[in-house]
Amino acid sequence: MIESRRRGIVLLSLGLALACATLLAIKVGSVSLPPWAVARSVLDRFFPWRLPGAGLDEIGEVILWDVRVPRVLLALLVGGGLAIVGAALQSVFRNPMAEAGLLGVGSGAAFGAVLAFQLGWAAQIFFAAPMAAFVGALGATLLVYALSHLMGRPSLSRLLLTGLAVSAFAGAATAVLLVATDEYRVKTVLFWLAGGLEGRSWAHVQSGAGFIIVGSLALFALSRPLDVLSLGEEEAASLGLRVHLVRLTILGLASLVAGAATAVAGSVPFVGLVAPHALRPLVGPRGRHLLPAAFLAGALLVILADVASRCINTRIDLPLGSLTAFIGAPYFLLALRGSEGRE
Amino acid sequence: MNANIRRALFQGCIVLISLHTATAVAGSPTSTPRRVASLFLAADEVLVAILPLDRLVAVTAMADDETMSNVVGRVPSSATRFHRADVERLIALRPDLVVVSEFNDADFLHLLGRSGLRTHRFEGVHSIAGIRRAIISLGRAVGETRAARELVARMDARLSRLETRLAGAPRPRVLYWSSPFTAGSDTAIGALIECGGGVNAAREAGVTGLAPIGAERALAIDPDATLVNAPDEESAPLSRHPSLSHLRAVRQGRVVAVPTRHLVALSHHAADACVFVAHALHPDRVSGVVDD
Missing domain, CATH: 3.40.50.1980 (Nitrogenase molybdenum iron protein domain)
Known part of the structure; x- marks a missing residue:
């Protein structure tokens, strides 16, 4: 009863914090928009009644609805998606360090995107970079899957090691492409690799949202099999779970969600590690509690990191991925120190 | 005139009016841009030479960098300096045309287009011939074709004199x-x-x-x-x-x-x-x- 109440409070707090962070992110930017006018514009769009006072001018409306709102929504989707994937993979691999990178998603996406930049597609064809990143992410995951199945059904450790090998190979190929990339284009590529939401539009939201929302809901629907799987393969099989099929389904969904998130935002590390790891002691390890909480926490983390990336230095957009790493890495070291202290 | 023809004509007029209105809102692609913003140093340098400076509303911050720029001190202080391609500030400036480089990715250009901004790419500058074409093309885009041609003619004359001196x-x-x-x-x-x-x-x-x-x-x-x-x-x-x-x-x-x-x-x-x-x-x- 007490645990249930605590979970409720945590979820409610996360929801409220996410709502506040979203409003803050919509308000803050390099062009100052009056808060009242922003509120009026938002209400005008969704509700029949009107607030008194002046609204935004035409330019303000464009900045709010074509630049800022899609950016904030994308941050929400990317953060939530990566966190829910992290939570699911940590259950599958029974390892709190598991995240989408183990499946080769990040390195495959990076290879695809850099290839699109190197060949000049990203400069000429709309959506070429995200599409190439998505194909790269899925391609790397399929390669991990195919290679690990060469000698029959793979164990978790074989999956992990194959993932590491494929990631290293994709990383090496990306480095070769980077060296061969035009000097002037390298900065654009590095900015993509470092992760960020600058210049993203509704098209990125629309294309990422489908995969992230549907994939996240599907992972949530599989929370019970995830709980069983986290007991261990043999135990799960003895309880009647079709381990191989369930694991394959979860890995496939995780790749789709993480691939879509990475394709539209570049590399945003540590979200999939930190959010579930921080929430597990508060809401417990069961999927139906942990997954939605992780989604909210991941979304909150990325939205706040994006606000910081826009506000810390107005001369440059700090890479979003660097900021999540700046937050995530110390957190993880502290958590590691805490767990070792307990041992 | 039967009712169907009248209805078809009426609908045609509505479509034409809608198209006209849409073009007017987005800015006609053939109209001369009064307010020009540049996000590329090479374009800054050309625009300073061919455009009345009151029409230049933004340049890169590099235009003031003595190590990088050939137009230090020539861009009026009224023009906004961009350290990065900040879409929000760019939209707020209400430029009629944004000049970008060939290195800006297509997704960024799509966002500018969606936000109602026209763009022009200053591209192909890997050779003197490419630079020549890029200047003429930019001159055409900002409605200063003659000034651009004169600028290219001056550059060609210098290069031609140099070639003569180096002959043999x-x-x-x-x-x-x-x-x-x-x-x-x-x-x-x-x-x-x-x-x-x-x-x-x-x-x-x-x-x-x-x-x-x-x-x-x-x-x-x-x-x-x-x-x-x-x-x-x-x-x-x-x-x-x-x-x-x-x-x-x-x-x-x-x-x-x-x-x-x-x-x-x-x-x-x-x-x-x-x-x-x-x-x-x-x-x-x-x-x-x-x-x-």
């Missing part, structure tokens, strides 16, 4: 070095070597674009002269490089340290850069530093 002179083989990169064929720096009266040794060696070749290959190419970025040469001279100090060109003191603003000149100022290199390679034929 032996052309040294020159290698550009930016540890460990060099500039092969289809690069602006390769074009700079050629117009300055040299032969691009990296192009001869089969290098394409800006590519890493390493010290060993540079030694094997054995150029008559090396071309380096002046700040690099100041901080780490080739004469102190563990292996490249053995290059014949370095031992004989034929290291041409080119100021960055010449190396990155992808506008009509490329002519200044050509004169600078020509003076360094052929001091007997071309006098002065940037004077022809």
